Amino acid sequence: MIDSSSQTIDNNSAHDDKTLSGQTTVALREAIIKGEIAPGEKLNEPKLAEQFQVSRGPLREAIRRLVAMRLVRHVPHVGATVVTLELNSILELYDVREALEGKAAALAAENMSEEDIAKLRALLELHRQHSQENPGEYMQTEGDFDFHYQIIKGSGNRLLTDQLCDELYHLIRMFRFQTSRFKSRSNRALIEHEQLIYAIEQRDPQLAEMLMRKHIARAKASIRDALNDSETGSLDQP
Amino acid sequence: MIDSSSQTIDNNSAHDDKTLSGQTTVALREAIIKGEIAPGEKLNEPKLAEQFQVSRGPLREAIRRLVAMRLVRHVPHVGATVVTLELNSILELYDVREALEGKAAALAAENMSEEDIAKLRALLELHRQHSQENPGEYMQTEGDFDFHYQIIKGSGNRLLTDQLCDELYHLIRMFRFQTSRFKSRSNRALIEHEQLIYAIEQRDPQLAEMLMRKHIARAKASIRDALNDSETGSLDQP
DNA sequence: CCTCTCTTTATTGTCAACAATATTATCGTT
DNA sequence: AACGATAATATTGTTGACAATAAAGAGAGG
DSSP: OOOTTSSOOOOTTTTTOOSHHHHHHHHHHHHHHTTSSOTTOEEOHHHHHHHHTSOHHHHHHHHHHHHHTTSEEEETTTEEEEOOOOHHHHHHHHHHHHHHHHHHHHHHHHHOOHHHHHHHHHHHHHHHHHHHHSTTOTHHHHHHHHHHHHHHHHTOOHHHHHIIIIIIHHHHHHHHHHTTTSOOOHHHHHHHHHHHHHHHHTTOHHHHHHHHHHHHHHHHHHHHHHHHHHHTTOSSOO | OOOSOOSOOOOTTTTTOOSHHHHHHHHHHHHHHTTSSOTTOEEOHHHHHHHHTSOHHHHHHHHHHHHHTTSEEEETTTEEEEOOOOHHHHHHHHHHHHHHHHHHHHHHHHHOOHHHHHHHHHHHHHHHHHHHHSSSOTHHHHHHHHHHHHHHHHTOOHHHHHIIIIIIHHHHHHHHHHTTTSOOOHHHHHHHHHHHHHHHHTTOHHHHHHHHHHHHHHHHHHHHHHHHHHHTTOSSOO
């Protein structure tokens, strides 16, 4: 077992929030991420309150939290709508990821404990094994972020971790859900993860940062190519 | 042109929010940043609602937005408290700034229009002039972020801009308010800004990023030194 | 037939009362 | 006197009703 909070990636500051607002937040969040509420769709407060069996108060609070997570946009006196992830937003997201996770990798190379590094390598071997047995499986995407998640946490920077794991993570999840038909090149990711962990083991912050940045930049490029080819401008509409 | 709201740094998604929640948000936010509500202090909802002449509803919403801005921490059924900026949090903040603003500088070198670059240089000259006439003046701090702000906007990345200017910016302001007794080395900043704008003019993303990162890293180091000296080690424990 | 205005409707913003939980104070026991 | 359990208090969470604003529709005029 890697960590007490490793399989529950969701820490979201609401992991132990038994309050109605908290529960409604995760329910609404998941509904949006899974596409049960379509991108661009308007969030009708009375309707959703009825649907989630809560009053409008907690529902409004949930909406505000999702606004902070950038899953929802809000205009005063008009209402809230689910964000639409056009290609441009995705590319912007990956630029931010590159900057933040690159720094996280550098800090991880400096601050991560030897045990945590060992656990990280164990996790990588697990993914490699799984990938060999069932090639092209779902785990690579979840597992991929598992790996990144451990490095981010290994940075020891709380602000960085919160920004990446509480806010941006759910945006990434939403995007992956919408484009799950595209299977990612998991072999390449595995190789790059291997290089990355080696840099961390060598305690080389600059190399770790460079490798992480290139890793994410390549993912970004591959997304741009895939989406440019496949849709030719006609994928992102609902 | 990217946006028309350039001199009003506060865009905060509430710039034209005439709603009570919006007004309460900025009022409460400024009160916290200026220290009228002390760091670590608890936010008593009935008391603050009375103070701001609003009901608890809008006040609660304001608090939630400030939680998203990381100016306030919230625990279910216990309440909200103003964050305490220990040295550690500040250093973490500057690491995140280094990553994000570094990338912003690189993107600005790629995407900024020639006119915007010209305006940026004009702004720098203005600050230099002001700095010569009244050495060691307040403007350098506000002006410093003005400069950074223009570069961030010049990146053309909306997510990046929002993260830096809507959320982190207010944390920085709060920190500066609390430590206004320390005068920053404005001469050095001016020189480094000069180098930075030159790299942008040359359309050299890598150099621009490097310069911005070093610029912020130096600011971080100078903060660490100043705070370590002045408070003699009794600062970072809670 | 289209367009503009006014009315109607629906939706968001705000409020004050109620319920649930945590904090504090009190009291008894060791 | 110190500690722990229990009751009183204060604060947060939730609810439904009310007010203000925007969207939708009807009707008159061009």
